[in-house]
Amino acid sequence: MLDARKISFGFRSQTPLFSQLSLQLERGEWLGLSGDSGMGKSTLGKLLAGLLQPQQGEICIDSKPLPSQGLRPVQWLPQSPELAVNPRWRVKKLLCEAWHPSESLMQDFGIQPDWLSRLPSALSGGELQRVCVLRALAPGVRYLIADEISTMLDPITQLELWRAVRKVADQHHLGVLVISHDTALLERLCTQRLHLAQGTLAMVTTLETP
Amino acid sequence: MLHIENLTLQLPYYRRWFQREWITCLDNLSLSIQPGEIHAVIGASGAGKSLLASAIMGLLPEGARISGQLFFKKAPLTTERQRQLRGRQLALIPQSLNALDPLVSSQRQVSWAARRAGQSKTVAWHSAEHALNHYQLDQHAHRAYPHQLSGGMARRVLAAMARIGNASLIIADEPSVGLDPQQRDRVLASIKALALEGKAVMLITHDLRHALPISDHVTILRQGQCIETTYASAFRGHGEQLKSAYARALWNALPDNAFESDAIAIENDNESVNKNDSKRTAHTNVTVLPKETIKETRIA
Numbered sequence: 001m002l003d004a005r006k007i008s009f010g011f012r013s014q015t016p017l018f019s020q021l022s023l024q025l026e027r028g029e030w031l032g033l034s035g036d037s038g039m040g041k042s043t044l045g046k047l048l049a050g051l052l053q054p055q056q057g058e059i060c061i062d063s064k065p066l067p068s069q070g071l072r073p074v075q076w077l078p079q080s081p082e083l084a085v086n087p088r089w090r091v092k093k094l095l096c097e098a099w100h101p102s103e104s105l106m107q108d109f110g111i112q113p114d115w116l117s118r119l120p121s122a123l124s125g126g127e128l129q130r131v132c133v134l135r136a137l138a139p140g141v142r143y144l145i146a147d148e149i150s151t152m153l154d155p156i157t158q159l160e161l162w163r164a165v166r167k168v169a170d171q172h173h174l175g176v177l178v179i180s181h182d183t184a185l186l187e188r189l190c191t192q193r194l195h196l197a198q199g200t201l202a203m204v205t206t207l208e209t210p
Numbered sequence: 211m212l213h214i215e216n217l218t219l220q221l222p223y224y225r226r227w228f229q230r231e232w233i234t235c236l237d238n239l240s241l242s243i244q245p246g247e248i249h250a251v252i253g254a255s256g257a258g259k260s261l262l263a264s265a266i267m268g269l270l271p272e273g274a275r276i277s278g279q280l281f282f283k284k285a286p287l288t289t290e291r292q293r294q295l296r297g298r299q300l301a302l303i304p305q306s307l308n309a310l311d312p313l314v315s316s317q318r319q320v321s322w323a324a325r326r327a328g329q330s331k332t333v334a335w336h337s338a339e340h341a342l343n344h345y346q347l348d349q350h351a352h353r354a355y356p357h358q359l360s361g362g363m364a365r366r367v368l369a370a371m372a373r374i375g376n377a378s379l380i381i382a383d384e385p386s387v388g389l390d391p392q393q394r395d396r397v398l399a400s401i402k403a404l405a406l407e408g409k410a411v412m413l414i415t416h417d418l419r420h421a422l423p424i425s426d427h428v429t430i431l432r433q434g435q436c437i438e439t440t441y442a443s444a445f446r447g448h449g450e451q452l453k454s455a456y457a458r459a460l461w462n463a464l465p466d467n468a469f470e471s472d473a474i475a476i477e478n479d480n481e482s483v484n485k486n487d488s489k490r491t492a493h494t495n496v497t498v499l500p501k502e503t504i505k506e507t508r509i510a
Binding site: 036037158187 | 252253254255256387388390391392393416418419459460461463464465466469470
């Protein structure tokens with residue numbers, strides 16, 4: 001279980017984004033996180049992934065603190081894949097940065113063999129996003145933080161992306177936190193949705209299993 | 211107002227140094243927009259939406275090959291006429307916020323647009339102020355430079371620039387991308403207001419769901435081809451009123467609807483799109499179909 005215990009964080013110490021915030025994400029669970037802009041959804045995602053350190057409180061996986069070295073068991077997927085890749089690396093190098101995905105997994109994500117020799121600029125946003133998601137699914141990874149990963153995609157590409165993520169998450173029993181403005185999407189994907197407002201989390205609805 | 215007939219647009223692409231091929235970015239596209247209506251052009255990335263806007267405005271990259279007819283107010287839209295009308299009768303709200311000059315305050319930029327539309331210097335300055343007020347931008351925002359504005363505010367400055375010349379055709383290229391829901395609704399409402407003033411608006415976007423409530427007609431583009439033009443009201447239920455499988459799949463893939471796409475239907479549609487093409491170009495960022503791949507080997 002990914003467990004954030006009473007964490008506080010603020011970019012300026014006078015105005016904390018949130019204080020004493022707790023959140024649990026089980027393995028195999030799909031949790032939605034919605035909220036207005038500027039409320040700290042992405043910041044919370046980065047805290048959970050260990051990319052930022054909380055000023056108070058702690059974040060644990062199965063009662064052990066997040067490892068500070070090596071592969072992160074919680075992977076953060078950013079909104080724009082163009083900014084998350086080195087533009088001078090070819091797709092093969094990008095994909096194999098942490099691990100070597102199998103051919104069949106690449107097929108699941110619809111990654112064509114001829115993309116591997118291309119530069120990121122020669123792929124469309126949806127294609128590159130799939131490369132980035134697959135890159136993050138190394139064997140040691142147990143949780144995914146998907147931060148608005150399908151916002152800039154058209155409906156069909158969005159659907160294909162989520163279908164691929166769902167398949168892998170089911171196979172590896174991953175816990176997924178989906179951050180999005182799009183409540184309709186969250187209701188489709190997640191079993192529960194949290195709403196972040198004014199530094200507090202509210203459980204909005206307990207949705208039926210999708 | 212605007213009438214496009216059989217527009218085909220090809221861009222050169224160099225496979226090797228002197229080996230030129232043509233990529234068909236828009237293929238036999240026809241559509242027309244009436245005053246007072248919003249015509250949404252929907253498509254995935256690489257469908258050629260922004261190139262369509264450039265073709266109407268006459269802002270295509272050099273070397274583009276274009277065929278077909280463009281009519282604006284019943285007269286052919288030639289390159290010369292495009293240059294005259296651009297910024298006066300034809301206005302573009304560009305996709306990129308980089309279109310704003312980073313070294314100039316917003317009121318001054320808007321007044322430039324007014325000057326271009328033929329207003330005198332003082333009139334332009336006042337009408338710029340008026341236009342910015344119209345979009346609920348306060349005194350502070352009037353004096354602000356683009357980097358001090360939020361994304362939604364910068365979009366509204368661009369919208370003010372497009373509106374100030376009293377253009378009769380406004381092309382909005384992805385106006386809502388990257389905005390949070392409140393900002394997006396505000397920007398889309400300002401576009402709807404333009405249509406209510408009697409202007410013809412072309413709304414280019416990939417965001418089908420939020421374009422539908424404000425649009426009158428919808429054209430679905432796919433890989434440069436017009437898949438379907440229909441009333442926005444046809445998008446309802448399970449999409450029974452939609453003729454093409456792709457449009458139906460697009461509609462059903464929305465999370466509010468079935469959140470499912472009939473893969474087989476899309477494949478079939480895909481085949482009908484591809485049936486004339488022997489191969490697809492793989493190397494371009496824009497996913498495009500070389501309908502007639504013409505090889506031209508030239509010696510320098």
